Amino acid sequence: MSSTIPRRRPTIDDVAREAGVSRGTVSRVLNGGHWVSPDSLTAVNAAIKKTGYRINPHARNLATSRANSVAFLLTESHDRLFEDPNFSILMRGAAQALEEHDIPLVLLMAGSEAEQKRVTDFIIAGHVDGVLLVSSHSRQHDFLADLVRSKVPAIACGIPLGFERKIGFVAADDRDGACEVVDFLRDQGRTRIATIAGPQDTSGGTGRLEGYRERLGELYDETIVEIGDYSRASGASGMRALLKRDPSIDAVFAANDLMAAGALDVLQASGRRVPEEIALVGFDDSPVATTTTPELTTMRQPFDRISHEMVRLLLQVIEGQPAAAMTLPTELVRRGSA
Amino acid sequence: MSSTIPRRRPTIDDVAREAGVSRGTVSRVLNGGHWVSPDSLTAVNAAIKKTGYRINPHARNLATSRANSVAFLLTESHDRLFEDPNFSILMRGAAQALEEHDIPLVLLMAGSEAEQKRVTDFIIAGHVDGVLLVSSHSRQHDFLADLVRSKVPAIACGIPLGFERKIGFVAADDRDGACEVVDFLRDQGRTRIATIAGPQDTSGGTGRLEGYRERLGELYDETIVEIGDYSRASGASGMRALLKRDPSIDAVFAANDLMAAGALDVLQASGRRVPEEIALVGFDDSPVATTTTPELTTMRQPFDRISHEMVRLLLQVIEGQPAAAMTLPTELVRRGSA
DNA sequence: CTGAAAGCGCTTACAG
DNA sequence: CTGAAAGCGCTTACAG
Known part of the structure; x- marks a missing residue:
């Protein structure tokens, strides 16, 4: 095993020489082994092993x-990134799904406009084959337009408002999930159901509010609707406003668990018993849901499936197929808060 | 501006032709503009702009x-990843620091052994120039050994136990931070100070316990020492064990905020008033610290500095300099729990 | 099924 | 300061 050859990294030529074939043949076995004779295949594989x-x-x-x-690609403010574990969960799922294809995940953050410019350049330069777009508020319209123009394959998480026809996506059925929450609450006998909705430049925010409104029909009353920004703090302030405006509410639907947790803090500080006096339902089934007392009843978003489907669809687009859109059902998880 | 040339992406040759120079000159401009005459420089830059x-x-x-x-590179179990925002904070900081150098961050997760194998291959293949190592329990000894053998530049977050001399790192001064916590508690008149320590195969876990033990000196009593795994749940169970074993404790030092939050839940459920009857101090100053009631008094880790210094050191190693180690001071943040 | 050859688009000594 | 040329290590028609 002694060798006087300098210890450089072996190339495809070394393998070819070792196997006694041309480098074209080596390349073919490297790329699936089609149009390669069994003999060559074994020889090349042995040579690969031998040369390392x-x-x-x-x-x-x-x-x-x-x-x-x-x-x-995360286009969310940095603070929300750490407050809200959904992003990490999606990222983990995406990285895992990609790993099966041996494709690395590159993390790109574009919170500010300067960052968006840099990210656009990066993508146009061809550093990546495709983009998983997470949390696109519509105020980032120009940024998304640039992305679409660059023709880079992309799949969004949630409906990319304003680009529904241009960018494929995977979304939870927000509207239907919200309908189910209302049904669930009414079945319990709740009659005055308020909501703390999500940001209205986001498909989850609008979808859940629409479902709530639609299902409530005649009973819909905008005086017990508050709009939050998905943060725990906004859930708390929304709850305070709701309580002040109408002390008679007996149920609250928060558009995500973080806001529900904030609302719960306020409810308890004000002495209301949850769920006895006021029922509380969140959305997401995120890790926070089980850290509160009582734990949160919530509509589960299938984040794992969402991330995996996003990857699947993106890979399809990269292969040249047209972008597809997909909606996944949510599921009620009953715990202590309602 | 009409052109019959097919719309392919311009190369360095197109720029050279347009600028009337050789492609070597264009390359030089692209790489810093050294040894390039002012005239060539302007011509090339104009050509770059013109050709896009x-x-x-x-x-x-x-x-x-x-x-x-x-x-x-995250070598942590997946669950902890989302529970503990420290990882995201470090990742964000690293990505930002790297962005200034136009270097993308590739996310690699190696929780299982299969993943570790895959990640090792990936790194050896030369996909990245260096590795930011986050959260290496020493049970991953073989994995780290492979990494060291591959000679890929790496910098760890925290002291890489067993590889202190082989891998550079940036760590908070865990030991000193713990000492300060003890001092702070004793200055308040606390006399029976328990601790819920972190995992002992981790430098943060051992360092903080050592500081606590050292500072307590004669007073150190292992019957009021519990070992957790940094999760909220382990903080809760640790607190329960402590309370059962010695109801007279009047202070608790938890090795991170998540465990402190778990301990607080238990304390409050058991009717103890915090901080009046029992003072509670965490570590990290993570986002959870301000979501509890009372908010957590905690030793702040300078995560932003840590991630930035990690990047700086890694870049140095990539440039060929020997790996450096760095310890950063922590800082007490007083809030409601002590 | 296989090999020879061209090509991908840069960088980097080297000679001048 | 500049250009011509070799080289980086693969893939992919093409001809056979």
Whole structure:
């Protein structure tokens, strides 16, 4: 095993020499082994093992003009990123789904406009083959327009308001989920159901509010509707406003668990018993839901499925297929708060 | 502006032609503009603008055999990832620091052994120039050994137990921070100070326990020491055990905020008043610290500095300098719990 | 099924 | 300061 050859990294040529074939043949076995004779296949595989060869991804990228990587693009303010575990959960799921295809996930954050410019350049430069778009408020219209113009494959999480036809997406059925929450609350005999809705430039925010409104029909009363920004703090202030405006409410639907947790804090500080006097339902089934006392009853979003489907759809778009849109059902998780 | 040339992406040759120079000169401009005459410089820059040229990263990577990207490697179980916002905070900080150098952050997760194998392969293949190592329990000894053997530049967050001399790192001064907590509590007149320590295969876990023990000296009593795993649940069960074993404790030092929050839940459920009857101090100053009632008094870890210094040190190692180690001071943040 | 050859788009000594 | 040329390590028609 002594060798006087300098210890450089083996290339495809070393493997070819070792296996006694041309480098084209080696390349073919590296890329699926089609149109390769059984003999060559074994020879090449043995040579790969013997030489310790590994594909040089840069060379391959240049030759195929593919990056073989995908970006997870967060266009959310930095604070919300850490407050809300949904992002990490989606990211984890996406990274896992991609791992099966040996595709690394590149994290891109574009909270500010300067960052958006930089990210656009980065994507246009061809650093990634596709983009997983997370949390696009519609105020980022220009940014999304740039993305669409660049023709980079992209799939959004939630409906990309204003780009429904241009960008594929995977969304939970927000509207239907909200309807179910209302039904659930009414079945319990609740008659005065308030809501703390999410940001209205977000599909989850509008969808859940629409479902709530639609299902309440005649009973819908905008004086017991508050709009939050999905943060715990906004849930608390929304709850305070609601309580002041109408002390008779006997149920609250918060558009996410974080706001529900904030609302719960206020409810308890004000001495209301949950769920006896006021029922509280959140949305997401995020980790916070089980840290409160009582734990939160909530509409579960299938985050794992969402991230996996996003990856699947993105890979399809990268392969050249037209972008698809997908809506996934939510599911009520009963716990202590309602 | 009419052109019959097919709309392919401009290369360095297009720029060279447009500027009337060789492509070597264009390349020099692209790489800092050294050894380029002012005239050429202007001509090239104009040509770049006119053609809309962008560097093809894949070609550059192949030519320089550099990936121009860095990995954020999480070797933590998936659950803890979302429960504990520290990881996201570090990741955000690292991504930001890297952005200034136009270096993308690649997210790598290696919770299971299978994942570790895959990640090792990925790194050895040369996909990234360096690795930011986050949360390495020492039970991942083999994995780290592989990493060291591969000679990939790496910087750890916290002291990489067992590899202190092999891998550079940035750590908070855990020991000193714990000492300060004890001092603070004793200055308040607390005489029976218990602790819920962190995992002992982690530098933060051992360092904070050592500081606590050292400062308590004669008073150190292992019957009021519980070991947790940094999760909220373990803080709660640790607190229950402590209370049962010694109802007379009047202060608790939890090795992180999440465990402190769990301990607080138990304390309040058992009717103890915090901080009147029992003082409670956490560690981290993470977002949870301000979601409890009372809010947590805690030792702040300078996560932003930590992530930025990690990036700085990693970049140095990538440049060929020897790996440095760095310890950053912590700071007490007084809030309601002590 | 296989090999020779061109090509992907840069960088970097080297000679001048 | 500049250009011509070699090289980075793959992939992919093409001809056989």
